[in-house]
Amino acid sequence: MFGKRRPRKTSIAGSLIIFAAISWIVGLLFFVAAIPDKVTDDGSKSEAIVVLTGGSMRLETGLDLLSKGAADKLFVSGVHRGVDVAELLRVSRQSPGKLDCCIALGYEASDTHGNAVETANWVRENGFKKVRLVTASYHMPRSLLELRHVMPELEVQPHPVFPDHVKTDSWYRWPGTAALLVGEYLKLLLMPMRWLWIDLVG
Structure with missing residues (x-):
């Protein structure tokens, strides 16, 4: 009797896995x-x-868009502490005195969710309603979801x-790209659980 049930249970489990x-x-x-x-x-x-x-x-x-007048302000989220605007401009081969008045830096974010929170805080402080988001193409879907989660009206x-x-x-066909995209997809799948955890712990 028990021997006959095991294949059925195994079959159900196998079907669920498949x-x-x-x-x-x-x-x-789809991602x-x-x-x-x-x-x-x-x-x-x-x-902005x-x-x-x-x-x-x-x-x-972002600096190129700012210099072309795509917006009047530029916010850079997730900057390492100790790096200032002049240093960023030098690294990017931009004139330090040309754009530094229009750039703000955020030092608190260490991941994409942190970027979204830091950006939302800065946007609210400045009363902005529309921003242009610059990030890598593969990072864009998750970045948009994170930002819209913390500030849906933006x-x-x-x-x-x-x-x-x-x-x-x-x-x-590209192992490096495949690993990158799979990793990004897994992070996307885990986002709802992370949001729930953040809401629970406050």
Whole structure:
């Protein structure tokens, strides 16, 4: 009697594992498809530009947008302590005296959720309603969700950058890119639980 039930239980467990694996893969494919492959709006003006540090081309793109008048203010979130505006401008090969009056730095964020909280605080302090968000294309979906979670009323214009080392076309053929995207997807899946935990602990 017991010997006959074991295959059925094993079959159910196996089916659940297969279903979960297929769902995970399908979700990953949808996530990759949602990664922007171009800047959809690089002409309209925002009240501020927000740059999330942590990857190549982000700060340079933000400074270039500021110099072209895409916004009057630039906020850089997640800056290492001890780094000031002049240092950032020198590293980015910008004139220290040209843009430093229009740049604010945030030193508190150490991850994407921290970026969102730090950005929301700065945006509220300045009374802004519309910002242009600059971060890597693969990082954009999670960054938008985090920012909209902490400040749903804010209008956010995505401005992705495209690092050369991230090969989103045929990404599965590039082990480095595949690992990066899978890691980003896993972080995205864990976000609701993290939000719940943060809400519970205050």
